[in-house]
Amino acid sequence: MSERPSPLLRAEGLVKTHHGEGAPAHAVRGVDLSLSHGEFVAVTGPSGAGKSTLLHLLGGLQRPDAGSIWLDGERTDSYSEARWAVERRKRIGIVFQFFNLVSDLSVADNVELPALLAGRPPKQARAEREALLAELGLTGKERSMPGELSGGEQQRVALARALVNHPPLLLADEPAGSLDSKGTREVMRLLSRFHQRGQSIVLVTHDARLASAADRVISFFDGRIVDDAELDAAPPRRAGTSGVSGVLELKD
Numbered sequence: 001m002s003e004r005p006s007p008l009l010r011a012e013g014l015v016k017t018h019h020g021e022g023a024p025a026h027a028v029r030g031v032d033l034s035l036s037h038g039e040f041v042a043v044t045g046p047s048g049a050g051k052s053t054l055l056h057l058l059g060g061l062q063r064p065d066a067g068s069i070w071l072d073g074e075r076t077d078s079y080s081e082a083r084w085a086v087e088r089r090k091r092i093g094i095v096f097q098f099f100n101l102v103s104d105l106s107v108a109d110n111v112e113l114p115a116l117l118a119g120r121p122p123k124q125a126r127a128e129r130e131a132l133l134a135e136l137g138l139t140g141k142e143r144s145m146p147g148e149l150s151g152g153e154q155q156r157v158a159l160a161r162a163l164v165n166h167p168p169l170l171l172a173d174e175p176a177g178s179l180d181s182k183g184t185r186e187v188m189r190l191l192s193r194f195h196q197r198g199q200s201i202v203l204v205t206h207d208a209r210l211a212s213a214a215d216r217v218i219s220f221f222d223g224r225i226v227d228d229a230e231l232d233a234a235p236p237r238r239a240g241t242s243g244v245s246g247v248l249e250l251k252d
């Protein structure tokens, strides 16, 4: 009997409460989730629903109060911060709404840094960086500093940085949230392109139109999954089109 492959990511019983100034915020109240290899899932829901907290838990940036996460079948409960950092470098690229680039490093250095930290030889890190920046339309910007780029360009650099180690999973937290509609289209087109090549993606967005690029949409409300639906309207993969028609029609 052949065993089914482990999901790329599995979460069971995740709970997270933030204790800030005021009353505790019950951001994630019991979430079970499984993500297959190659799947593109959008997590959508209103502001404050707990979407970002969920993404942070899945990437090991925050610890759950209860529940567990498995990466490729491996339970992460006992991971130290350092171990999570190593695993992220190998397995999980993350992009944020405000890019989080290192402002005093050049574009080239921002992208190469995770490859060097992962132990890649400098020559190889450089080759990866060159290939990705070319693919993302950023050739010629290598020596620029992040502050000299448009928001859309900075987000493309952040994508290159997230993908330089070829992680199987990309977590994207409102990656178009601070961009104009042209930048939004660019980012969504790139996410769809990487997905078509087999990249697994979890995209957090409050925008239902952007969520339509995914092949599965999870609706999050008040810390819980209230709906989890396959988008069967999505055209077949590798057909030269993706499920982004609604996104690509966004007007400037």
Ligand SMILES: Nc1ncnc2c1ncn2[C@@H]1O[C@H](COP(=O)(O)OP(=O)(O)OP(=O)(O)O)[C@@H](O)[C@H]1O
Binding pocket: 018, 019, 020, 021, 025, 026, 027, 045, 046, 047, 048, 049, 050, 051, 052, 053, 054, 206
């Ligand atoms: N570090 C924190 N400290 C205290 N409360 C927090 C913290 N992070 C989030 N929260 C609270 O947890 C709840 C969920 O926040 P979260 O950012 O996860 O929601 P969201 O769905 O991503 O919202 P948005 O779409 O506005 O980004 C909110 O009530 C928020 O105020």
